[in-house]
């Protein structure tokens with residue numbers, strides 16, 4: 001997107017929605033299209049459509065896969081994957097119950113200590129989760145450990161620092177969270193409803209993933225109005241586990 005041109009606060013276009021999987025109308029209701037450029041059919045937003053389009057293109061056999069999604073939102077792309085893939089597993093992380101496998105019937109998974117066996121998951125999906133993980137290097141390693149050869153981690157995370165280096169905003173010291181910068185929070189579907197932002201990521205995230213897990217990551221920036229994909233911070237990252 002041309003950064004010099006402010007997105008219109010009111011905009012409508014027709015195209016094809018990757019989440020509805022059909023013809024759709026996309027309507028922007030405010031200038032911050034990342035949150036306001038919705039599909040009138042399914043309510044998806046641009047990063048969700050970019051994620052679904054990428055899964056369709058990079059992992060077209062997803063319906064027959066074992067998919068694990070950490071912190072799904074029960075709508076849009078998460079709902080589509082859950083509805084059409086019998087092997088879909090959604091989990092939340094209940095940090096107050098770290099050793100309880102299920103909380104209120106929901107699978108409890110800590111990305112830093114996944115309960116999945118080695119090489120047992122075809123596709124890990126995370127949507128705007130990795131900015132909140134306390135030790136992302138350990139989590140990237142766990143993703144790599146649990147992926148089957150040929151498997152992928154397809155995910156969104158806001159790369160707010162772009163070309164500037166990633167910045168760690170908080171870390172755990174002696175079992176306590178220490179804020180290195182003034183705390184910032186995003187909404188959280190579980191717990192007290194807010195999630196601390198731990199890392200302001202930049203484009204160097206691919207190098208961090210490689211250093212942590214030995215796996216290469218593709219960074220895709222999709223600007224595709226026909227599929228309703230246009231906004232800030234909607235890069236899709238695809239970490240691939242080689243087949244041999």
Ligand SMILES: [Zn+2]
Nearest residue numbers: 017020039042
């Ligand atoms: Zn849609």
